[in-house]
Amino acid sequence: MDIQKQFDQFLQDKLDEKRSSGLLRSLIHAGDKIDFSSNDYFGFSRNPLLQHISGQSLPAGATGSRSITGNSPEAIDAEKSIAAFHRAEAALIFNAGYMANVGLFSCLASRSDTYISDEYIHASIIDGMRLNHANRLKFRHNDVADLEKKLLAATGKKFVAIESIYSMDGDEAPLQEIAEICQKHEALLIVDEAHATGVFGERGEGLVCHYQLEKEIYACVYTFGKALGLHGAAVVGSSVLRNYLLNHARSFIFATALPPHSYLQIQKAYQALPGADRKSLYELIDYFREAKTKYPNITFMDSRSAIQGIIIGDSFKARALSEHLFSKGIFVKAILPPTVPAGTERLRICLHTFNTREQVDLLLSAVNQFLS
Template identity: 50%
Template structure:
C-alpha cells in the first residue's frame, strides 16, 4: 500500500471506529418512504401527452462552445416565466448551481450570512468564493440574523442565504420576515428551493412565489432531481444575473452541457406542472393524514413540519439504524440519517411522503414508529 492509500485507509478506519462510516445502502424491496420523488414522476412517469421526445444523447460540449441550442434557451425562458422571474440558466445539478452561483457573485469584501442548516453545496459554494467574511445564524433565528445584519450591513455587499424547505428537518424558512430584514438592511437574498419545487404552491412554483416574494429575492435555485423527477437545476433571477453567471460561474462554463434528451425531459416536466391537469393535492393530503395519525398516537422525536420531509430524531447512530431496520422488516423503506451528515445527538429517520403512498402504508408507518417508541 502506497502512502496515499495508507492515508485514505487511516481516515476510513477513523470513521469506522466512530461508528459513522458511510456505505452505499443495500437494495431492498418495499414501500418507498425515503426518496425525493415526491410527486412520483421519476418512478411512475409523466402522462402520455407530456412525454418528452428524444433529440439526441450528447450535448457535444459546453454551452459556450457547441452545447447550446435554441431548445435549451426556450426551456430556460419557460422556466423563468413559470417561476415569475426575468431569466433562468440551467446547470447540470443543484450542487453545480449552488457552487457556481455563490462562488461567482461574491468578492473579497462580500459578507455571507447563512442559516446553519444550509446544504453542503451552499457551504462549498461560499468556500469556493473569494469572500473572506462568512457568518452563520442559528436555524430560522430572526433575532440572530438581524444582529448579524446590523453588525455587517455597512461593510458593503451582504448576501443572506437560506433554503425554503430544509432537507433534513423538513421545516420551512420564515421567508417573508427574512425578506423584510434583507430589505431593511439592503442585503441580497438567495433562496435554495430544491425541496419546494413542485411541492409548494398550486403549480409547485416554490415558496418564494407562493408568498409573493419573487421580486424581492435576488436569486433562487430550483433543483429538478427531487419532485420533478429528472436531473439538473436552474438559477432564476434577473437577466443581468444570468449574463453574469454565463461569464463567471465556473461550474457552468467548464463542463459539458446537459444532453438534449435531459433538456427535453426538463421541458416536458415543466409543461406538465403548468398544465390544467397537474395537481400536487394528493401529496399534501398524505402529509396532512400522516400528521393527524401521528398526533393521535404520538411519535417521540417527530419534528414539526408541513413539507414532504418528516424527521424523527432518535439520537445515536445505532438506535437510528435499529429503527430503520424495524421499518424495513415491516416492508417500509426509510433510510437512517447518521452523524456526520447530521450533528451528534440529532441522528434521525428522514421520512419522505409521496403522492403515491396509500393511507394503509402511512398507517403502517405510524403504527411501526409508535410500537418502536413503546419498547
C-alpha cells in the same frame, strides 16, 4: 509496503474510525421497498410521459460545455419557460442543484463582502461560499432577530442565503420576515427552493411565488431532482445575473452540458407541474401529522411539508432502526452527522402521492415497536 498500499491503509484507518462511530456510509439499493426516502414527491420519475420523451432522434450527449458546443435550442427554450413559470426575467440551467449552488455562491460576492446563511443551509451552498473569499456569518436557524444582528455586523455587500423548505428538517423559513429584514438592511436575498419546487404554490412555482416575493428576492435556485423526478437545476433571476453566471460560474463553464433530451424532459415536467396532485400530497401530510399524535413517546419534528422527521439522537440506533424497517420492506434512511448536528440523528421520512395511509400506519407502528 509500497506507497499506494500505504496510502490505502491510511484511508482504511479513516474509514474504520467512521465505522466505529457509526457514521460509515455505504450504498444500498432501495429496490421495491416502500419508498419513504426519495424526493420524488409526485412519482414523476416513473411517469411514462417523462420516461419516453420523444420520437425525435437527438444527440445522445451534449458534446461540450454550453459555452462551446453544448448549447441547443432545447436548452434555451427550457430556460425561457422556467423563467416565465417562476415569474422571473431569466434562468440558467446547471447540471445539478449542487453545481448551481456551488457556481452561484463561488462567484457572486467579492472579498470585502459578506455571506450570511442559516446555520442549517445545504452543503452545496456552504461549499460554494467556501470557494469565495468573502466573509461568512451564520445565523441561528430561522431566527430573524439573530439574522438582523449578523446584518448589522456585516461589511461590504450583504448576501443572505436560506432555503424555503429545509432539506433535513422539512420546516419552512419565515420568508416574508426575512425578505423585509433584508430590504431594511439592503441585503441581497437568495432562496434555495429545492424542496418547495412543485410542492408549494398554486401551480407548483414554489414558496417565493406563493408569497409573491419575486421582486424582493435577488435569485432563487429550483432543482429538478426532487419533485420533477429528473436531474439538474436552474438559477432564476435577472438577465444580468444570468449573463454574469455564464461568464463566471465555474461549475457551469467547465462542465459538459446536459444532453438535449434532458431539456425536453425538464420542459415536460414543468408542463406537468400545475397538474401535479398537490391535494393528495397535502392530505397525506395531514394524515401523517394526525397519526403521529398516537405515539407520544416518539420525538417527531414539526413540519407541514413532505419532509417529516423522527429524532433518534444516536447514530447506531438510528441506523439499526433504518435496517429494521428495511427488513420489514420499508425504505427510510437514517440521517447522521455531518449532514445533521450530532445529537439530532434522525429518520428522514419523505411522503409521496403514491404512499398510502396504510403504509404510513405500517411505518409508524414499526418505528414504535422498535423504540418501545
